[in-house]
Amino acid sequence: DVVMTQTPVSLSLAIGQPASISCKSSQSLLGTSGKTFLNWILQRPGQSPKRLIYQVSKLYSEVPDRFSGSGSETEFTLKISRVEAEDLGVYYCWQGTHFPLTFGSGTKLEIK
């Protein structure tokens, strides 16, 4: 199975500060279609996960543009340009290129 390693485990940031979360995969996530199925989701406390980014860098329509995704092959990054209070929760990367689909262990973002 593809292992997804996220760092850091947790972040404590003040509102307005930038955030960066790393996600590394044990195998290349570039698929035979030429697409890279690396995605990011956010799970706020007590809620179900919500979509953020798909295929490395494509934001879903409702996601603020302070979020961005980048990377290729085995190394990926989620960035928040300026953290806001509503951004708290656990961020997960997950890959859909290889069976079985696998998730990172999550990065908890706390607001100072």
Added chain:
Amino acid sequence: QIQLVQSGPELKKPGESVKISCKASGYTFTDYAMHWVKQAPGKGLKWMGWINTYTGKPTYADDFKGRFVFSLEASASTANLQISNLKNEDTATYFCARATEGMDAWGQGASVTVSS
């Protein structure tokens, strides 16, 4: 708007069975497959598998072969997860999620507690 509404919490004894439902609305149910994801208390997410909502064919991750069954009531736009011979380690919240390029819509989760 797209919604996935799951059934309510369940409290079961070891050895019993449980069936969780996921009712979709706001789109054509058979156009998108459905994933199932497990989250044990205080833990991360684990993919259980998915079901092709057009053909009804399920695909299970290795850890979820045997006691877990994905099924459909397509006329009711509903996907189901049945777990038989429940064990303590099945205590978790189970999510359904629509399969697109990512998982673009999630149910609210269905809690299953297994306790004697």
